[in-house]
Amino acid sequence: MKSGYDFVIAGGGVVGASVAFHLAQLSDALIALFDRGEVCSGGTGRSCAIIRSHYSVASNTALTLRSLDVFRDFREALGEDDVECGFVNSGYLILSGPGAFADRLADNLARQRALGADTSPIRRAEARELHPWLELGDVAAVGWEPASGYADPVATTNGYVTAARRRGVAVFENTPVERLHLASNGGPSAGHVIGVTTPDGVVEAGCVVSAIGPWTRGLHADSGLSDDAEALRLRVSRHVVLTFGGASPYGSELPVVKDLTVDNKMYFRPAVGGDVLVGTGDFGDPLEDPDRMTAAAPGELVSLQQAQIGARMPAFEGARLTDSWVGPYDITPDWNPVLGPAPGRPGLYLAYGFSGHGFKMAPAIGRCVAQSLLGEAPDVDLEPYRPERFEEKALLLGAYGAGSIS
Numbered sequence: 001m002k003s004g005y006d007f008v009i010a011g012g013g014v015v016g017a018s019v020a021f022h023l024a025q026l027s028d029a030l031i032a033l034f035d036r037g038e039v040c041s042g043g044t045g046r047s048c049a050i051i052r053s054h055y056s057v058a059s060n061t062a063l064t065l066r067s068l069d070v071f072r073d074f075r076e077a078l079g080e081d082d083v084e085c086g087f088v089n090s091g092y093l094i095l096s097g098p099g100a101f102a103d104r105l106a107d108n109l110a111r112q113r114a115l116g117a118d119t120s121p122i123r124r125a126e127a128r129e130l131h132p133w134l135e136l137g138d139v140a141a142v143g144w145e146p147a148s149g150y151a152d153p154v155a156t157t158n159g160y161v162t163a164a165r166r167r168g169v170a171v172f173e174n175t176p177v178e179r180l181h182l183a184s185n186g187g188p189s190a191g192h193v194i195g196v197t198t199p200d201g202v203v204e205a206g207c208v209v210s211a212i213g214p215w216t217r218g219l220h221a222d223s224g225l226s227d228d229a230e231a232l233r234l235r236v237s238r239h240v241v242l243t244f245g246g247a248s249p250y251g252s253e254l255p256v257v258k259d260l261t262v263d264n265k266m267y268f269r270p271a272v273g274g275d276v277l278v279g280t281g282d283f284g285d286p287l288e289d290p291d292r293m294t295a296a297a298p299g300e301l302v303s304l305q306q307a308q309i310g311a312r313m314p315a316f317e318g319a320r321l322t323d324s325w326v327g328p329y330d331i332t333p334d335w336n337p338v339l340g341p342a343p344g345r346p347g348l349y350l351a352y353g354f355s356g357h358g359f360k361m362a363p364a365i366g367r368c369v370a371q372s373l374l375g376e377a378p379d380v381d382l383e384p385y386r387p388e389r390f391e392e393k394a395l396l397l398g399a400y401g402a403g404s405i406s
């Protein structure tokens, strides 16, 4: 390990990996990526990896559209002929009942089209042709994105890490950043971040990018920065994903479905082995410590999702639970990420708070963050994601309220 780098990135999830790759693609900088475990051992490895452009926050749509281009041609985008992201172009359906959500859905579709998204309102009969398993009697509005789908989060992250390594990035797995290394008291740069401390000692850095998601507060606290930790305004929650098996196999090309008719804004998509994967989007259990996440799927949740999926797809009535897993969300007050230099802490760049919807944006975010770090104008302005927005009460709230579909 060298004693100093231009950029040290803490966190080898999809965000840290994408930032590392893009920095290496765009510059000759010396770059190191650290993960406390293996690459992709955090939230990314638990992700459902659904890709859709349906957002009401314009910059989220812009970032997702750029990312979609990458998922569609991952090898070309990374300049490597042996990487995979596992993109399945199944399309994406979003369903709303009557009332306010139906109007917002129509407005959002128009807004996304204005930004270049291929998305449109369709009739229920058309939706049934696209997805014959659906029962849509209670549905008032349907949006359709033919270009969207889902990918493989582990393959995607490994793809970025492979491509980053080949461009000279030093990747250290099983090497936690134990503390941010601060310039010592007395000088004009006291309190600036000038590196990180790892079990192998201090590693100096021109800039540290913190991309450790749910663990962000802990690193600040361990670095003696409890006020900074509070200012992150980050909370963590535990989310359960269930898979169900029906009487006949659920095809891998069936569209992803987002169901706004139910309070928990359920989503579902094909899983491996002909099962359907179901998640609740916004409903999770608060978690004090992301390292103390129990794996259990509560019986009431299983029964609720079983009933919901059976009501939406009668072929899944009484379906059997085949698998479940849990993963952490790092949630900010407006359910949108924080991207930018840490206020009052020169030398530190923050990239956290992806609030359960960061996978689909990670390719473009990595590029835009890298461009900003290198002093270039980013493809998409990251100003709306500035850390100061909570203090300024300039929240980035979406049309459906705070949640992962903002």
Ligand SMILES: Cc1cc2nc3c(=O)[nH]c(=O)nc-3n(C[C@H](O)[C@H](O)[C@H](O)COP(=O)(O)OP(=O)(O)OC[C@H]3O[C@@H](n4cnc5c(N)ncnc54)[C@H](O)[C@@H]3O)c2cc1C
Residues within 6 Å of the ligand: 010, 011, 012, 013, 014, 015, 016, 034, 035, 036, 037, 038, 039, 040, 041, 042, 043, 044, 045, 046, 047, 048, 049, 050, 051, 175, 176, 177, 178, 211, 212, 213, 214, 215, 219, 239, 240, 241, 279, 326, 327, 328, 329, 351, 352, 354, 355, 356, 357, 358, 359, 360, 361
């Ligand atoms: C159940 C679930 C379903 C989801 N579904 C979707 C979806 O369908 N679509 C979508 O777009 N998004 C989805 N998401 C959200 C998306 O997966 C995340 O927003 C995204 O993966 C976050 O990536 P990250 O790199 O910021 O964080 P992480 O993947 O959590 O990476 C952080 C990394 O930092 C490492 N780390 C922690 N502490 C340290 C330290 N001190 N030093 C070094 N390394 C450290 C961890 O080991 C980890 O690898 C889902 C998330 C979950 C949990």
